Amino acid sequence: MKKLQAIFEQRVLDKKDIVYLLSLDNETEQKLLFQKANELTGSVFGKGVFLRGIIEFSNVCMRDCHYCGIRVSNQTIQRYRMPVEEIVEIAVRIRTADIFTVVLQSGEDPAYTPEVIEKLIRDIKANADIAITLSVGETDRDTYLRWRKAGADRFLLKFETSNPELYTRLHPDCDFDERWRCLKDIRETGYQLGSGFMTGLPGQTVDMLADDLLALAGLEPDMAGIGPFISHPQTPLHNAAGGDPLMTLKVLAVARLLLKDTYLPTTTALETLEHNSRIRGLTSGANVIMPNFTPLKYKQHYEIYPNKAGTRSDVGDILQTIREQIRAAGKHIESGYGHSVRKRFKGSKG
Template structure:
């Protein structure tokens, strides 16, 4: 019996035990053949081995829906004239973080479109104020797009701990088309700059994009491994009616579940959120991925008055209440999959051996 045949017949328990010594190709070959429940069980066992039953909470603050980019899939793209644009003031952002901090949250994510208003100096001041407010006890994650290495360095010095830039697809041509001319190389270079500066670094991808193939999904997972990510966000593509991709087909939740589980096997110690997009596509979407490898939830604590305007995709959940009001609901949800909430920082993981992965050539 060949190695592939032996792996194919292995149980989830066997795979979860052996995955640390399997090559990425062996993991992917097994994952691609495994039924979804078996794949998810193996991923859940690996997740529990490294993270226990904890689900880390990150308070998400969407600081601006103004964006200079024109990504084909995004509801707040530059050319969407139907968006009610907003920017939170520095005072509003600080007050929102304070409310979350007082409620026990110890990690905050400031996310926004690529908005020139939040420039190097303004963010530097804001980061410092937040770190002072939280007495250095809270981790601060930024997700604001591509900037120069020097800007990232200033923000790190001011107190930023983590940075998220999703690559969305590992295929250079698909990336170029979806992001309206922005290259995959640019995003990967930004991720390298962040890692060089000592940030805990996060990225990830959408599942079910137009023109996506099984090979691209496989390379998405491999790229996450090659980048040695501390955090990986994976969510379903949901067509937005005010974008050029409004008529694109919607893939099933199963595809997203399988991608999360596969990446968990490749990156056992990474932090992986059960995304709001998963919960928007499927009422039980977050529970499904928490049962198959995810270990993070990001309650949206953005002020309710603007939450509805940060519509990257339609049908976004929890828009009419503060994320802090959802804590009891989230606690119940995670308990249904045998896990429990944790408000701590949740730290980075130990690096895995590097592998080679090809992302093709830029055009």
């Protein structure tokens, strides 16, 4: 217990401290870790929880990542692409629901050219006073800049693992250095940056998770998504064990210790593994939830992992469940855009 308190009092955590925290197996000490993370969240953000409405507008992807159900090699799923007009209509609906951010997420789909994405951004901004987060994968610096100038506010690109060997095994057609080049370009072209990684990947160790957390802290992200790996039956990792909810919560809590002013979601993947774990996430450092506004006819096919929470639920039911979970965590929904509170963005709407 004394060692735990000593770590809490340190201004900077090193890798040894992080490994110690992730290895806590005493329930009382785990609760102290979660409590500390919750206190830090409250000291910066209060009890407010920000909602970001997701639209999964295409499940077509040219990548072949070994953990992902929408990988190009999966011939069993029904592919779809949403028209720009329909995406804009749903973005307007999100804003009407008093949610101030839309997250536009897809596979790396070449049909959505830089021109199409630019039009999508401009059309949304013309029809709704809403912040836009893009989550559409890797591209070149000029394209990131183009979309930023069109009005995109944020970009989410997870590095998934900071270990080059593990990254290469999981992403046979991707390049580790290229992923980090993209993250650098996203930052330098003026976006609020979101990144993150998975817990419980096959071959991942606690030592690697500590490295992931340090790599994440080094990025100084404005938002960080951390969720458990869940195996998909149509991938090479179909027999692999899934991530552990408790370990994911510990990683989330340590992320809060390292990143005091970063938005941290409690993820759908965590809720999928363990019902009502959103509540535990909100009391362990998280302050963001991302309700899914993708129409039912599409979202059952956006199967990155199976049995995703809310896949067969109407958005009204999803929002009602989220409201109840937020209240159960002793918190409330925060209005406003939820732009970065980090120093470089203070006073900016973009």
